[in-house]
Amino acid sequence: MELAINCQGLIKRFGSYTAVEGVTFQLPAGSIMGFVGPNGAGKTTTIRMLCGVLMPTEGQATVLGYDVRTHPEEIKQRIGYMSQKFSLYDDLTVQENIDFYAGVYNLRGAEAAERKRSVVERIGLEGRLPQLVHSLSGGWKQRVALACALLHAPRLIVLDEPTAGVDPVSRRVFWQIIRQLRAEGMTILVSTHYMDEADTCDFLGFVFYGRLIAFGTPAEMKARENKASLDDLFIYFVEREAADDPRNAGIKGGRR
Ligand SMILES: Nc1ncnc2c1ncn2[C@@H]1O[C@H](COP(=O)(O)OP(=O)(O)OP(=O)(O)O)[C@@H](O)[C@H]1O
Helix, strand or coil, X not given: CCEEEEEEEXXXXXXXXXXXXXXXXXXXXXCEEEEECCCXXXXXXXXXXXXXXXXXXXXXXXXXXXXXXXXXXXXXXXXXXXXXXXXXXXXXXXXXXXXXXXXXXXXXXXXXXXXXXXXXXXXXXXXXXXXXXXXXXXXXXHHHHHHHHHCCCCCEEEEECCCCCXXXXXHHHHHHHHHHHHHCCXXXXXXXXXXXXXXXXXXEEEEECCEEEEEECHHHHHHHXXXXXXXXXXXXXXXXXXXXXXXXXXXCCCCC
């Protein structure tokens, strides 16, 4: 089985603070993995290490077969990354943003024209190209950002809370595009706070206080803890982990 991501004991410390503490998982190529956990749990820090932009303090990870420590540039060239803030230029049009990112990815001439045409059609941006980005709704901005992340035909895309604050119809369209990309063989790592989105992923990782406390398919995870829904599972994990946190010592309802 080809692995898109293989990480073992990934640790990131900022000074004396440990943001990510020994994250280990294997993600098969061509699957969607949801990354779930409370604010500040360490999802973005883990994602940034896997994208080759942040050096791990300890541990190993290969992404698309490249080591994050020794070959971060190879990883950056082969993945698409959509950060929480979307990184679009508000005062440029959709077309100008796409042109700009094609340049960032060193696409030139006929190849650039073909890649732009392909992503514009795939994401359905034909009617929006002359529009200034600041005049777009959140849902359309998100689709433009995804288009930019796909320009260089990456084999893995990493999406950090892509649907935060986006309306339900736009969320649904976005996920239809994500599943279509997966059907074409792409691997997708996506962090989300929406449990309905998490439930449709092939694999899920639950992150709490920097640790990956559970990894598996949504069905396996629910069955393991005997929970009917991911909402129930998430609340169960939050309560259990909070009871384990020494800062909450003395609060009633310790770990069972
Ligand atoms: N460069 C940094 N220096 C110091 N601390 C940092 C740095 N980056 C992140 N942290 C801390 O690491 C912890 C994990 O942050 P991270 O952004 O990875 O969490 P997250 O799970 O992505 O949260 P959210 O859902 O809010 O995006 C937080 O306490 C954060 O303040």
